[in-house]
Amino acid sequence: MTDTSKAGGEAGRRTAAHPRTPKAPPTIYDIAVLAGVNPSTVSRALSKPGRVSAKTAQKIMEAAEELNYQVNVFARALPTGRTQTIGLIVSDITNPAYFEVIRGAETAASAHGYTLMLAESAESADLEMTAARRMLATVDGLILASPRLSDEEIGRLSSTKPVVVINRSVAGVTSMVADIEAGVTDAVRHLAAMGHAAISYVPGPERSWMSQRRWESIKARCDWHGIEATMEAGQQPTVDGGRRAAAAVRAGRATAVFCYNDLMAIGLMRELQAAGLAIPEDLSILGFDNIFGSDFTTPPLSTIKSPLHALGASALESLLAAGDRAAQLQDDPALPTELVLRGSTGQAREGQKMSGNSLATG
Amino acid sequence: MTDTSKAGGEAGRRTAAHPRTPKAPPTIYDIAVLAGVNPSTVSRALSKPGRVSAKTAQKIMEAAEELNYQVNVFARALPTGRTQTIGLIVSDITNPAYFEVIRGAETAASAHGYTLMLAESAESADLEMTAARRMLATVDGLILASPRLSDEEIGRLSSTKPVVVINRSVAGVTSMVADIEAGVTDAVRHLAAMGHAAISYVPGPERSWMSQRRWESIKARCDWHGIEATMEAGQQPTVDGGRRAAAAVRAGRATAVFCYNDLMAIGLMRELQAAGLAIPEDLSILGFDNIFGSDFTTPPLSTIKSPLHALGASALESLLAAGDRAAQLQDDPALPTELVLRGSTGQAREGQKMSGNSLATG
DNA sequence: TTGTAGGCGTTATCAA
């Protein structure tokens, strides 16, 4: 039997007068004693303002202040399951494109009193799943930026707690996708005006929905302009991945190349330059995102800028708006991309073959 | 009175036969029923292997497997206070220098079964304190990378839970600092050999201990070589901060400039180039860290490379090693820096003044 | 508006 049956809710509890250990952090019981009210009143005053009289609320706040009280998030989470924490998983923490996504999400989170928990999948579906599982245990909601997971896996995840994906579309899951049409349309029009008649695209990983999406958009616009569009083999979405695409690009007839992202575009450009090609004279190169550093290559990179900050912020906002409207927002025109023309694009080279030395394969 | 007094520990609990809600996650009580043992035995089997007979452990594991059991981290944290989570606060998430610090910490964390929680202070001591407080409530330990907090504040933080600082030295707090001497020694020697007789240093924020440390090291080496060394006004440790230092640098007589970090070095270089100066002919520029992008400026940046990954990993390791040896490891020779010579450094210009147009002040 | 009392899922302390 329990002694609670004899002395009520406070029996067996440690009181302000008899702390169990000298420096245990104060609890609502300590506050209750100091303010001369019941612990449950303290709880109410602290978590649902308005459900308690102004006077007692005042007393309680002062007592809490005096004791330097901090809620125990575990104790709070145990009955409620809520932690005021949102998880964000990015595919690659070393991709500067995520800077602003993270900042956007973090800013929006703080604004709502939430904390952001960050993890990366390092481009691995397995690691992503592990991180997602771990986070879901702790977090009120999850944002997946450019996930490498399958649709089914994401769907399963989202059945547990609210999930929002960025740069991905999954049936039944809220999704934040930039409207790439604006940027691609401008870019292809520009290329057409510069005389380019054959364009190629270097995609990222196969698991990247956004890579596929970008190709479709480019293809469609090229068709419209009567430009030949071809797709190269997929690569890792990194500087090295871009480098590896160099040989194939050189072997083709395209006079302009879109890369899945700026990282790849930079890698491709540098590898080509190392082999003696002139950019943009021999080849025009375009990236996506407009990341840190894309403006200090030589030539500076032309790119299609993504609304990275807004993507992160909107994802978080719509997560907090708690799946009211699910699975919408695809190619949201409120998240437009924009062509940023710099030095890596120019007039199409004339009929002759590219100059340059032979290229190491790899 | 409670009904527990009549029916023992399981009374009033929801059982496998009578789940409270249709799909509530399984608990150790469910496992206990399925395995025919007491819940406390399940707890032991799950959290302290070896304290239970192999046979029952086996049964329990199978039951857990079958129910797809996941521990409730809050429930576990309530009595223990431990969460298997480590916090990492960086001063600026958009500084690529933290890429590898984060990766290093994250890798080491996963290797030990810990999860990393990341936050940034955006170069603000207030935000840093807020983030630190929030994290300390949840986390088993905290890593502060280039903190902007005062020594006292950090000391106070570390009295709560284990804290490790990176690029900072605080009495009584474990600290991971790269050994900058190696890199600086080589750099100054190189500059001396190239005929530089006056060097200046563009520091970062005053709150940055590392910035001060770098200056001391540079000054000491310059003294040794009989080179004049001056320090400019402090700036934000960003590309813009570097730009803002351009006017002062030009006004001085130094023929070579160290910047607190690569971000600033890149900003300074670009601002100077925009004004018509030639790098390195008119001025040699050096950064610290060797960040992403420092090799694709024109000229590529010479810099003193920091062991970023090792810093993050060691910080985490020594955090888990739980303050066994506190406040050591300053300028740990196991974490050496290294001079990376690229194109932004060269022969000192001769007596004549720098060329170039007038420079906007700011 | 405030108090009472039971429960959230786990660990830890005793006994058995």
Next chain:
DNA sequence: TTGATAACGCCTACAA
């Protein structure tokens, strides 16, 4: 080795 039971700190019907 295993079982019983009291915390852990907070929330929340329900009652007053």
